[in-house]
Amino acid sequence: MGEKDVTSSKKAKSLKTTDPSQNPYLSHMYDTDVNGYGNAYGNDNYCGNGHSEENTLAHFKRHATTAEQAYKAEDGPNNPFTSQPLTKKYFKILQTRRDLPVNKQRQEFLDMFHSTQILVFVGETGSGKTTQIPQFVLYDDLPHLYGKLVACTQPRRVAAMSVAQRVADEMDVRLGEEVGYSIRFDDKTGPKTILKYMTDGMLLREAMHDRDLTRYSCIILDEAHERTLATDILMGLLKEVALRRPDLKIVIMSATLDAQKFQKYFTIEKEIERRTLRIEAPLLAVPGRTHPVEIFYTQDPEKDYVEAALRTVLQIHATEPEGDILLFLTGEEEIEDACRKIALEADEMIREADAGPLRVYPLYGTLPPAQQQKIFDPAPPPSRPGGPPGRKVIVGTNIAETSLTIDGIVYVVDPGFSKQKVYNPRIRVESLLVSPISKASAQQRAGRAGRTRPGKCFRLYTEAAFKKELIEQTYPEILRSNLANTVLELKKLGVDDLVHFDLMDPPAPETLMRALEELNYLACLDDNGDLTRLGQLASEFPLDPALAVMLISSPEFYCSNEMLSLTALLSVPQIFVRPASARKRADDMKALFMHPDGDHLTMLNAYHAFKGPQAQADPKGFCHQHFLSLRALQSADNVRMQLKRIMEKSELELVSTDFNDKEYYTNIRRALIAGFFMQIAKKDGTGKTYKTVKDDQSVLLHPSTGLSTDSEWVVYNEFVLTTKNYVRTVTSVKAEWLLDIAPIYYDLDTFPKGDIKTALQAAEKKIQRRKAMKGGR
């Protein structure tokens, strides 16, 4: 097969640059001298019989192999999965792999894997579990001989990509062939793929179309302790699939001491045909490889944690030996502020106390990638030979706790707080709240100090507070979210009886009731709680139910093309940027796109300008000039493409009203109501305040709005709870439209008495009068 065949693949995708070796955040994971592999993704003439008799795995007995056999096969000379001669690079990596802590327990792992269907595996940081366990499984499960795959899930995309690349290197294959990955917008797998790293959300999507996950012979859920929504649902699902598919092997990998909880959860006992079926889930633990971290507590509680944090950082700089510092704070503003203060104080220390140079870097999710990358710059050297050490301080959010790993951190300062999502089912609002972290989180933070050598962690709370006040684990996401989307997914997965669906931590009944109610109003579920045709369609879209319903209904309003754009814009980060240093100029630029009837329309105008020929000639320049986020707009483009494909597949019409038609914007405003009729607020009469229709909450229009405050009724995209109650991204609508488009929700016979009902009744009369006039003509 010629080189040309390999590179001229039809499947090569160009949506995004996804070569993980190009990812600056992962550069520390790659040996610079081992870059001999391109990422050309090949779809060659493989016909399913490439693994022939001479294959060293030929005599392996499935689910009865030994570690010794696997070692032999791994030792070459040929690659047991491709029959190709193994390269030098492979053997070099093999040496380091054999040194990993998991490797010592390979036989033990296999024994356990053979003896059971579900296995709980606990491996601490540095044990090598994410890269090695899936390979241990491959050599025993031999999925290529059965036309199956092994899947390994990750909570984050970058992890799925980078680990897949690493394992492809370890196995001496091209990424996308035997080893691949699958994440939203990027599928690097092919017909030869036997090991697939993927995001947990991606596997959940697949399950919606293949409830028994028949493509897989083994599913490995990695980082299960993070308890993402997708992981929790998958675990519940896998418990059921395990009973339907005795041939499916399941490995749950976790990093915490909470392993017994997983073990207990996966011990299944079920009566089938008067026989008791019992699946035990044995537990295997492997030590990690990290350096010790000494923990320090404060003597007394700190009143002002930011002030205490700054003091601690400066004290470390003044008194501790060489090594970088990581400080955890809660959000952008707090971090930027702290960075300024640290830099100022450090300058003074350098001038007056002969301290070493100190460089300060902020780190949070919304920071542009180029600036995020700076945290990997080396610390400054001492200002004179033999002088006090220079160092860097990184002031970051929780992103530094799991998502990004920075080597060289020796000192961690942990004030013990983070912003967490909380959901209040009573007022049906999700909000962000600064809250104390959990013990597990505190341990994870401390661990960041011991990656390269022994370190120190300064906790800005007392030891007693740590022991008594911090909860063990952060509450899993499923207990902190609006579950409308989750319930829709579960229904699509065939879970009819939600109350008895076995989740590891069942949410409050009220949260479930709220979700069912919301889906019922959206006509996604009927009165029996069964999925409707609309619900079926909505579940196909990777969107919140209200957005999905809005999009599906949009052809009826002759504006599905526009709603496609708007839906995409509403599911990416804010497209308007407003740097603190140029607020006025940013506002002036936004004014160019402003539509007086609403922020949704303003967003759409900006998007259309971005898609225009002038902007497309130089998107970067256009965005910079107009204070728009190129990243957000490009991401909206990606989302739009994906949604458009689903629209086409579902045979939903793509239509527009002529731009010069006077109904162009009216149609869009009406279409908003089809999904967001539960998010309407009415002016309170007295002045600036509005009242929500849903639960009579007093709210203000968010100051970022371009809408004049004289609109009687508005539809809002979100409710933000900060110093005040705000509704954000608002567009003016009419009461008549509400009655017309959402007659069940706005049924005047059952609508609760009050100002809103009176106003709706007036609108109803107006409609009747108009009808009568038309009828009389």
Next chain:
DNA sequence: GAGCACTGC
């Protein structure tokens, strides 16, 4: 006249 912790489809 305010503020987006972090993921994911």
